[in-house]
């Protein structure tokens with residue numbers, strides 16, 4: 363796809379993220395795999411002010427046009443593409459319930475079968491490291507090895523997808539699961555979970571679910 367078209371899709375995804383209530387201020391960032399690297403949102407510019415020319419191309423080594431400043435999290439976006447060959451879009455946000463669970467430093471267990479949408483029987487919580495660091499990107503690479511989404515301790519969420527639509531959908535889904543987890547945690551801890559056998563059945567069913575609709579989820 364043409365660079366400008368992808369840039370517009372990135373901006374629309376950012377705006378949609380805000381409409382869905384997943385973000386606030388300049389928190390979060392969005393990228394798509396492009397050529398040998400990725401196209402990514404710039405650092406610290408409010409989404410409403412973004413135009414196509416703000417979207418930065420960063421190559422696989424982290425090089426970019428010196429007149430532009432890519433998201434401070436370009437390292438973990440590159441790490442996601444490097445770790446997951448099925449990933450062509452990455453969404454990061456500070457959605458409130460995801461951030462709350464990340465502060466508790468807990469993975470989201472199999473409290474609901476939709477946890478399988480992230481590719482397994484839990485959604486991990488990558489250990490804390492300062493934003494924008496190589497250390498954080500290393501934690502992200504480990505967490506995303508077997509999952510399409512991970513919480514970031516004391517920070518937020520990362521969700522990956524084959525395209526922007528799927529990555530945003532998963533980010534929203536994980537936020538709903540995080541909210542559900544917090545609601546149930548307020549009543550009982552540990553929260554009852556589905557067993558590994560049932561989650562394996564769901565993971566198998568998700569391999570073919572929704573295929574007749576093209577970009578359907580999961």
Ligand SMILES: C[C@H](O)[C@@H](O)[C@@H](O)C(=O)COP(=O)(O)O
Pocket residue numbers: 388389390391403404405406407432433434435454455493494
């Ligand atoms: C301090 C930043 O907000 C950090 O949390 C980062 O992870 C983020 O979400 C937005 O940073 P950029 O504007 O640099 O993408």
Ligand SMILES: [Zn+2]
Pocket residue numbers: 389390454455456493517518
């Ligand atoms: Zn962040």
